[in-house]
């Protein structure tokens with residue numbers, strides 16, 4: 358019988374064959390880790406087409422499982438799990454200090470750490486330790502002792518600003534960028550600070566079963582009694598709020614636009630149909646749909662201070678779009694009663710169950726019998742075979758189906774992001790990423806029924822389409 362070791366290595370080998378064959382058919386080579394990242398290059402675009410992305414997913418899953426298999430157990434826990442918060446802490450130093458931008462200006466040969474430290478006013482020896490930790494994780498290259506250069510992974514964090522501009526004005530730092538560096542700042546900032554309090558939150562008798570949105574890890578980590586939404590509105594936190602809004606753009610910029618367009622069939626909507634991006638932030642999801650379907654009407658809804666930014670975003674990116682902006686409260690009455698589609702992306706995961714049911718009921722009360730609700734979120738998959746009733750939902754087979762043996766049915770570390778995001782939501786908001794079965798239950802409580810679900814290749818988000826019952 359073939360050993361799991363050999364089966365995993367065969368999976369990697371056959372997936373590499375797929376990638377190399379596909380790239381060769383285009384006369385391309387797969388991007389090297391030493392290249393600078395250019396998301397528009399032919400090779401980077403091709404690396405995201407579904408057949409290549411699927412082979413890459415198998416490689417990541419199999420390599421992760423192989424690593425778990427061959428590591429001595431204690432070292433696996435220590436190296437890959439226990440101390441990972443330090444990777445995040447190191448990355449925070451880099452994004453806050455604009456080191457990627459500085460190294461871009463230095464070119465492929467890179468810069469000696471003494472020079473980086475003097476430009477960023479840090480201690481050279483400490484900074485070398487941080488950069489070397491990241492270089493060992495393939496983020497940056499140490500080209501000769503103490504000399505560091507950008508590579509494919511570090512340069513993906515480039516905001517495109519000069520280092521001087523990056524440091525001079527945090528408020529402008531992320532303007533025009535992909536949002537990835539902003540997302541890293543949020544997750545290694547508020548996220549990392551809050552994560553250290555999860556254990557106490559879950560084990561202390563006063564909070565173990567909490568469904569509250571305060572007195573949660575975020576409050577301890579950041580030192581406030583406010584919710585994260587209120588905290589971002591506090592005078593002095595303007596940059597942190599703007600950074601969060603920008604970070605949400607990364608969820609669109611890091612995916613192919615087709616990811617939003619390929620699940621729910623937007624083309625089936627009649628011209629003039631009204632699409633509401635509920636708590637849409639800048640309205641980036643609606644903006645992707647509007648670019649492809651200019652005959653539709655759009656409404657972006659959010660809190661007052663966010664709506665100001667949404668207006669500016671649409672004016673800059675889609676000045677001719679048929680769009681309105683609406684200030685609203687997720688838990689108040691839904692103002693748009695003639696919607697054909699309500700979109701909820703990355704909203705339900707921000708809230709515990711009671712709040713989620715409230716907001717879904719408010720949408721249900723405003724919905725027409727034909728209104729569709731399109732939810733875009735991570736869907737947590739069991740780490741074993743899914744035997745719940747949710748398997749029968751049209752489209753669910755692609756979402757809950759198992760990975761090939763001997764991989765974990767959920768693709769293991771290739772699906773890691775949704776489980777990490779789940780705990781991030783717990784830490785920051787007492788929210789959660791949900792399984793398909795718990796989405797079905799939640800929606801049922803609020804008067805909705807799931808009619809179809811979509812797994813879109815190249816997207817971390819699933820689409821859950823529901824209709825009123």
Ligand SMILES: C[S@@+](CC[C@H](N)C(=O)[O-])C[C@H]1O[C@@H](n2cnc3c(N)ncnc32)[C@H](O)[C@@H]1O
Pocket residue numbers: 586605606608635636637638639640641642658659660663685686687688701702703704707
């Ligand atoms: C995680 S972001 C998602 C934004 C957007 N849907 C996206 O995917 O880019 C959550 C959004 O909910 C909004 N929000 C939070 N509490 C709200 C409330 N009580 N009423 C209206 N919007 C709210 C925030 O301002 C933020 O824009």
